[in-house]
Amino acid sequence: MGHAMKIEHQEVPVFTNTRVHQAPVAPDGVPASVLVVDDNPAKQKAIVAVVSRLGVQVTTANSGRDALRLLLKQDFAVVLLDVKMPNIDGFETATLIHGRPRSAHTPVIFITAEADSDSERFLGYTMGAVDYIFSPIVPEVLCAKVRVFVDLWYMQRKLILQTDELRESKVLLQQLASHQEIIKEEERKRIAREIHDELGQNLLALRIDASMLHARTGSMHPKLNEKAEYALKQIDATIKSVRAIINDLRPPVLDLGLQAAIEWQLKEFQRRSNIPCQLQVQSEDFDRCLDEKRATALFRILQESLTNVTRHAKASAVRIEVSRDATRLYMNISDNGIGMQQNGTKRGNSFGLQGIKERVRMLDGELKLESDPGCGTTLKVSIPLDLLPTGPSESRV
Ligand SMILES: Nc1ncnc2c1ncn2[C@@H]1O[C@H](COP(=O)(O)OP(=O)(O)O)[C@@H](O)[C@H]1O
Numbered sequence: 090m091g092h093a094m095k096i097e098h099q100e101v102p103v104f105t106n107t108r109v110h111q112a113p114v115a116p117d118g119v120p121a122s123v124l125v126v127d128d129n130p131a132k133q134k135a136i137v138a139v140v141s142r143l144g145v146q147v148t149t150a151n152s153g154r155d156a157l158r159l160l161l162k163q164d165f166a167v168v169l170l171d172v173k174m175p176n177i178d179g180f181e182t183a184t185l186i187h188g189r190p191r192s193a194h195t196p197v198i199f200i201t202a203e204a205d206s207d208s209e210r211f212l213g214y215t216m217g218a219v220d221y222i223f224s225p226i227v228p229e230v231l232c233a234k235v236r237v238f239v240d241l242w243y244m245q246r247k248l249i250l251q252t253d254e255l256r257e258s259k260v261l262l263q264q265l266a267s268h269q270e271i272i273k274e275e276e277r278k279r280i281a282r283e284i285h286d287e288l289g290q291n292l293l294a295l296r297i298d299a300s301m302l303h304a305r306t307g308s309m310h311p312k313l314n315e316k317a318e319y320a321l322k323q324i325d326a327t328i329k330s331v332r333a334i335i336n337d338l339r340p341p342v343l344d345l346g347l348q349a350a351i352e353w354q355l356k357e358f359q360r361r362s363n364i365p366c367q368l369q370v371q372s373e374d375f376d377r378c379l380d381e382k383r384a385t386a387l388f389r390i391l392q393e394s395l396t397n398v399t400r401h402a403k404a405s406a407v408r409i410e411v412s413r414d415a416t417r418l419y420m421n422i423s424d425n426g427i428g429m430q431q432n433g434t435k436r437g438n439s440f441g442l443q444g445i446k447e448r449v450r451m452l453d454g455e456l457k458l459e460s461d462p463g464c465g466t467t468l469k470v471s472i473p474l475d476l477l478p479t480g481p482s483e484s485r486v
C-alpha cells in the first residue's frame with residue numbers, strides 16, 4: 090500500500106470523515122473480525138473499545154504466539170499489532186503471519202510509541218498490506234484506518250457472495266437448457282408419431298380409394314379418370330411432404346439405431362448439398378448398448394454440424410468417423426472447407442455450436458473443435474458409454 094511508506098505524525102490534522110462514525114454494513118450480516126495483539130492490558134482494552142465502535146467482532150491476544158495460534162483457526166479483516174512485545178515482537182509476528190498461506194494477505198497495522206527507531210523498519214517491511222499508527226492513539230485515526238480494511242473485507246465478501254450466486258445461476262441455466270432439450274426431443278417424437286399415425290394412416294386409406302377409383306374409371310369415364318389421377322398425384326405429393334415433416338421432426342430411422350440414422354442423414358445431406366460424404370465406422374456394432382437419449386443427441390450433433398458445413402464451410406468433401414472402445418464412443422466430423430474465422434464463433438444469435446456443447450455436456454462427454462483458416466474444420470465428440478449422467482433435470486422428466 091502506497092500510503093504505508095509515509096511517516097505520519099500526530100500533529101497532522103485528522104481528516105474528518107463522517108463515514109468513520111457510521112459502522113460499515115456487512116453484506117451478509119456477518120460482522121468482520123479484528124484481532125488486537127498487545128501485551129499491555131490497559132492499552133489492549135483501550136484499543137478494543139475504539140475498534141468496537143465499528144460494529145465488528147474484536148478478538149484479543151496477549152502475545153505474538155497467541156495471535157499466531159488464533160490466526161490458524163480464523164480469518165481476520167485486519168490485525169492490530171503492538172510492536173514492542175516480549176519474546177517475538179510485532180515485526181517478527183507479522184513476518185510469521187504473512188509467511189503462512191492462510192494469512193499471507195491478512196492486513197496488519199503496527200502500533201508503536203517510538204516513531205524514530207521503528208520508522209526505518211516500517212519502510213523496510215514489505216510483505217502484505219501494512220499500515221502503522223503511533224500511540225498515544227487518536228481514536229479517529231485508529232477507526233479510520235481499521236475501517237479501510239473492514240470495508241475492503243466486506244467488499245471482498247460481497248464479491249465472493251456474488252460469484253457464488255453467478256455460479257449457481259449458471260448451473261440453473263444449464264439445467265434448464267438440458268431440461269428444455271429433453272422436453273423438445275420428446276415433443277418432436279410425440280408429434281412425429283401422431284402425424285404418422287393419424288395423418289399418415291388416413292392418407293393411405295384415401296390413396297387406396299383414389300387408386301381404385303382411378304382403375305375402375307379407366308375406359309368408361311375418361312373425365313372422371315383424369316380427375317382421379319389428379320387426386321392420386323395430389324395424395325402422393327401430400328404423403329411425400331408428410332414424410333418430410335416427420336423426418337424433419339425426428340427421422341423414424343433413428344429407431345433402427347444410430348448407424349442407420351447417420352447413413353440416412355448423410356444420404357440426405359449429399360442429395361441436398363451435392364457435397365460428397367464419406368462415412369467410416371470402425372466396427373459394425375458401434376451403436377450396440379447405445380440408449381436412445383445418446384443416439385438422439387449424437388444424431389442432432391451431426392445434423393447441426395452438417396448444417397454448419399452447408400452454411401459456412403464452402404467445403405467439397407465431408408468425412409464422418411465413428412468408433413468406440415470399451416468405455417467411450419467417438420464421433421469426428423471433418424470438412425475441407427475454409428475453417429472457422431477467429432471471431433466467427435461469438436456471434437449474438439449463433440446457438441448451433443452452443444447447442445452442441447450443451448448436448449455433449451449433458452452426456453458427460455468431451456468436445457474438441459479443430460480448425461485453421463483454410464484447412465477445414467473438425468469437430469470431435471466423445472461420450473462415455475457405461476455411466477448415464479444423472480442430472481437433477483433428468484429426474485424431473
Ligand atoms: N464447418 C464450419 N466451417 C467454417 N466455419 C464454421 C463451421 N462451423 C461453424 N462455423 C463458424 O462458427 C460460427 C458459429 O456457428 P453456430 O454456432 O452453428 O452458429 P450459426 O451457424 O447460426 O452461425 C458460424 O457463424 C461460422 O462462422
Ligand SMILES: [Mg+2]
Nearest residue numbers: 396397441442
Ligand atoms: Mg449453425
